[in-house]
Amino acid sequence: MRHDHLIGANQLSRADIEAVLDRAAEIDADPSAFADAHPDALLGLCFFEPSTRTRMSFDTAIKRLGGGSVDMGTVESSSVKKGESLADTVRVIAGYTDGIVLRHPSEGAATMASEFVDVPVINAGDGAGQHPTQTLLDLYTIRENAGLDDLTVGVMGDLKYGRTVHSLAAALTTFDARMHFVSPESLRLPRNVRFDLHESGAVVKEHTDLDDVLGELDVLYVTRIQRERFPDENEYREVAGEYRIDADTLDAARDDLTVMHPLPRVDEIASDVDETDHAHYFEQAHNGVPVRMALLDSML
Numbered sequence: 001m002r003h004d005h006l007i008g009a010n011q012l013s014r015a016d017i018e019a020v021l022d023r024a025a026e027i028d029a030d031p032s033a034f035a036d037a038h039p040d041a042l043l044g045l046c047f048f049e050p051s052t053r054t055r056m057s058f059d060t061a062i063k064r065l066g067g068g069s070v071d072m073g074t075v076e077s078s079s080v081k082k083g084e085s086l087a088d089t090v091r092v093i094a095g096y097t098d099g100i101v102l103r104h105p106s107e108g109a110a111t112m113a114s115e116f117v118d119v120p121v122i123n124a125g126d127g128a129g130q131h132p133t134q135t136l137l138d139l140y141t142i143r144e145n146a147g148l149d150d151l152t153v154g155v156m157g158d159l160k161y162g163r164t165v166h167s168l169a170a171a172l173t174t175f176d177a178r179m180h181f182v183s184p185e186s187l188r189l190p191r192n193v194r195f196d197l198h199e200s201g202a203v204v205k206e207h208t209d210l211d212d213v214l215g216e217l218d219v220l221y222v223t224r225i226q227r228e229r230f231p232d233e234n235e236y237r238e239v240a241g242e243y244r245i246d247a248d249t250l251d252a253a254r255d256d257l258t259v260m261h262p263l264p265r266v267d268e269i270a271s272d273v274d275e276t277d278h279a280h281y282f283e284q285a286h287n288g289v290p291v292r293m294a295l296l297d298s299m300l
């Protein structure tokens with residue numbers, strides 16, 4: 001890939017994406033062939049917000065490539081707690097490592113960090129902004145289950161604060177996918193994301209009711225309402241639990257509908273969906289390792 005840093009999905013051309021997905025498929029088929037690909041590489045994990053999948057799958061990925069990781073730990077246990085700036089923190093960690101994976105609550109943090117270091121910065125989520133590596137594993141999962149051509153995707157839940165949604169929408173424009181966004185009025189796509197989709201010429205429709213589109217979908221991408229981003233807890237309570245699917249909901253879906261979720265889920269997908277052939281969200285989470293191995297292989 002030709003980029004020094006990966007900040008947003010809009011950096012990625014269709015060719016970039018396909019190259020990563022193809023390499024991930026090679027890795028998936030024979031992980032042992034890549035076991036010594038990067039024996040001297042050290043990855044810095046800098047997570048200013050909680051994470052299970054992104055942190056652990058990057059850690060797993062670099063180790064499966066033969067490299068290692070150093071982890072900043074939690075904000076509470078690091079010198080961030082003493083007031084150290086993000087710029088100083090990443091400058092120091094860049095001196096220890098060959099690349100930095102950064103998650104931060106502020107939109108734009110990864111861009112800012114990338115201006116202070118001369119190792120690649122990978123945005124692992126910046127507030128309500130972007131989460132491009134999640135998008136790569138999402139696309140890998142979609143390609144495996146539904147293919148990426150002639151695709152109709154529904155995205156439901158928190159479209160306003162959901163960074164995985166913003167990145168996925170940008171990437172899907174490169175595949176000419178038809179996109180249906182389903183949310184309460186208060187959680188519709190941000191204006192800048194809608195503008196970019198419009199500028200790209202993408203076929204986009206917005207809905208408040210999943211029933212309007214469920215039967216047309218190849219993929220339904222469900223997201224958690226991002227409680228931590230609401231300025232007012234009452235606003236969260238007004239929409240919490242409204243956009244939820246269970247096995248009965250999916251009676252109206254096509255038999256081959258692929259249901260995805262970036263996880264963690266709270267209650268937006270009932271556990272009875274887990275037992276159906278529609279459920280692909282755990283497979284999606286597992287795909288984080290080969291996809292992040294492929295990405296690191298190309299960037300380090």
Ligand code: CP
Nearest residue numbers: 051052053054262263
């Ligand atoms: N999907 C995702 O980013 O999960 P984590 O918050 O656990 O990393």
